[in-house]
Each structure stands twice: as structure tokens, then as C-alpha cells.
Amino acid sequence: MTQVHSTAIVDPKAELDASVSVGPYAVIGAHVRIGAGTTIGPHCVIEGHTTIGCDNRIFQFSSLGAIPQDKKYAGEPTELVIGDRNVIREFCTFNLGVPGAGGVTRVGSDNWIMAYTHIAHDCRVDDHTTLSNNTTLAGHVHLADWVTVGGLTGIHQFVSIGAHAMLGFASAVTQDVPPFMLVDGNPLAVRGFNVVGLRRRGYTPARIAAVKQMHKLLYRQGRTLDDARTAIQALAAEMPEAAEDVALMTRFIAHSTRGIAR
Structure with missing residues (x-):
């Protein structure tokens, strides 16, 4: 049977694989689906039309599937979709999408997402990324495979970051970053390419x-x-x-x- 702590609140309509673990005081809504081997830490809130794949580890106090921070949103059934084998650390916030822009926020697989990361509506994070503490993605941002983002970095809405790019600590990213490039600063500057990666x-x-x-x-x-x-x-x-x-x-x-x- 699914391992649900006695203090957790799981809506009877939620679909959880039998191997899912849910920690104390977590709250899981009616339209949530969670795949095999995923663990949900204490005090997490997972709501909205949210689908989470297999073998994810979601740490305490994360909020996944809350409504987007967009004044135009009017309760439409938009989605958050998360893949497999992701590590999502404490106090992360991933929002649903908004209508008219696909309506889906997507996080791929094998990502390492550190504490206090915010992924806004309609973002797309592909696979094998590393997002350091306090990474902030505004709406419609796209991070391609193997992107690394330094801590305290903010990425402007609609910006795309190419595969294998690396963004340094405390950067302000307002333009697209080509694949392989190494950037940092405010204003942002290209320092080289990600040869180590x-x-x-x-x-x-x-x-x-x-x-x-x-x-x-x-x-x-x-x-x-x-x-x-x-x-x-x-x-x-x-x-x-x-x-x-x-x-x-x-x-x-x-x-x-x-x-x-x-």
C-alpha cells in the first residue's frame, strides 16, 4: 500500500502508485497523479492538474502545482508535468501554466533542483539541468538539456538558455544564451564556453x-x-x-x- 503518514491529507481522487511515500502534514489534491518510487517530504503541497513521474525525491515545504502568478489566470484547468528521477529540494515553487501559451509547465527528468527555486508558468526545463539555490525562472523560460544555473540568478520571461550553457552566480539574464556558453554578471556578459562541462x-x-x-x-x-x-x-x-x-x-x-x- 502507499505509505501515507497519518497526518497527511490526500484527496481520495488523487492517483498515487502503491510505492509512493507521503510525509507528515503533506497535502495532495484531487487532480494529482504520482508515479512509482516517488517520495513526498513533510509539509509539501501538491495541487492542481499535476502529474509527477517515477523515482522523484521531493523535499519538505515544496509547493507544486499552485495557480500561476498571472493576473489573467481565471481558474482554467492548466497543468504541471514533472518527469522522472528529479531531486527537488526545500521550498521550491513550480506553478501551473496559463491558457493561450500551451497551458503546461514542464520539468523533464534527472534534474537537480536546489532550495528556493521558482519555476513560473509555462516554463520548460529539459533534462539533466542543475539549478542552484534561489534560481528564479519567470514565465515561458526554456532551459535546454545540461544547463547549469548559479545561485541567486534571475531569468527574464521568454528567455531561452541553450544546451550545455552555464550561468554564473547572481546573474541577471535578460537575453537568450546560446548553447555551450559561459555567462555571468549584471549586466550579463559572455565569459567563454563551458569547456569543463x-x-x-x-x-x-x-x-x-x-x-x-x-x-x-x-x-x-x-x-x-x-x-x-x-x-x-x-x-x-x-x-x-x-x-x-x-x-x-x-x-x-x-x-x-x-x-x-x-
């Missing part, structure tokens, strides 16, 4: 060299953005081993809506 993930020297060249073309040669993008596209033929990395960069630049940090 790429090495840890098994990138070959050839792929790292291609990322280094992309960084140089974007930030070290005084090129216009269009000129830099054209030069980056040419790298796919020159460095075929890094063709996917080049494609990732060129797609990101082409689809940027807030302009890239430069």
Missing part, C-alpha cells in the same frame, strides 16, 4: 575545438550576428564530427526571439 560529458577534443571556434566567431572577431552565423554553418563541412553541435548552435540563433547575449 563538455569534458565531463565525454565531448571529444575535436568537438570541443568546434565549440571553441563557434565561440570565437560569435564573440571574438567583431562580426555581425548574420556573418557569424554564416561562418558557423560552414564549420559543419570543416569539422564533420561536430556537425550536430554546429546545427544546435545555428538553430538556436535562428529561433532566438529576445536576441542572444553578446
Whole structure:
């Protein structure tokens, strides 16, 4: 049977796998679904149309699935969807989506999310990210795979952060950050590329060299953005081993809506 502490309040309509553990004084609403092996810490509140996958560990005092902090929200049945194997530490707040923007806030799998992180409505956090203490995501932010965010960092609404990027401590992020880049500060500045992270993930020297060249073309040669993008596209033929990395960069630049940090 599901391990529910006697002081927890679980709505009879909630769907919890038999292996779910619910700690003291937790509150779980009627439209919540929780998958196998997930543990819910003391005093957590999980509400709204919230779906949580398998083997997540949710620490005490987190609030998941509360209504969005958006004055236009009028009680529509929007969603929060969380994947598998995430660690969600103390006092995190993840909100539901809002209508007209997809209506779903999504958190992927294998993420390490530290205390006091806020994920606002309609954000999308992909897989293998690390969000340090007091990371704040405004509405509609997208973090791609393997992004690392330093503590006390705020990310403006509609900003996208490319895969493998790293954001330093106490940064103010108001523009899109291309894949692989290392940024920090207020105002935000690009300091280099995330070579340590790429090495840890098994990138070959050839792929790292291609990322280094992309960084140089974007930030070290005084090129216009269009000129830099054209030069980056040419790298796919020159460095075929890094063709996917080049494609990732060129797609990101082409689809940027807030302009890239430069």
C-alpha cells in the first residue's frame, strides 16, 4: 500500500502508485497523479492538474502545482508535468501554466533542483539541468538539456538558455544564451564556453575545438550576428564530427526571439 503518514491529507481522487511515500502534514489534491518510487517530504503541497513521474525525491515545504502568478489566470484547468528521477529540494515553487501559451509547465527528468527555486508558468526545463539555490525562472523560460544555473540568478520571461550553457552566480539574464556558453554578471556578459562541462560529458577534443571556434566567431572577431552565423554553418563541412553541435548552435540563433547575449 502507499505509505501515507497519518497526518497527511490526500484527496481520495488523487492517483498515487502503491510505492509512493507521503510525509507528515503533506497535502495532495484531487487532480494529482504520482508515479512509482516517488517520495513526498513533510509539509509539501501538491495541487492542481499535476502529474509527477517515477523515482522523484521531493523535499519538505515544496509547493507544486499552485495557480500561476498571472493576473489573467481565471481558474482554467492548466497543468504541471514533472518527469522522472528529479531531486527537488526545500521550498521550491513550480506553478501551473496559463491558457493561450500551451497551458503546461514542464520539468523533464534527472534534474537537480536546489532550495528556493521558482519555476513560473509555462516554463520548460529539459533534462539533466542543475539549478542552484534561489534560481528564479519567470514565465515561458526554456532551459535546454545540461544547463547549469548559479545561485541567486534571475531569468527574464521568454528567455531561452541553450544546451550545455552555464550561468554564473547572481546573474541577471535578460537575453537568450546560446548553447555551450559561459555567462555571468549584471549586466550579463559572455565569459567563454563551458569547456569543463563538455569534458565531463565525454565531448571529444575535436568537438570541443568546434565549440571553441563557434565561440570565437560569435564573440571574438567583431562580426555581425548574420556573418557569424554564416561562418558557423560552414564549420559543419570543416569539422564533420561536430556537425550536430554546429546545427544546435545555428538553430538556436535562428529561433532566438529576445536576441542572444553578446
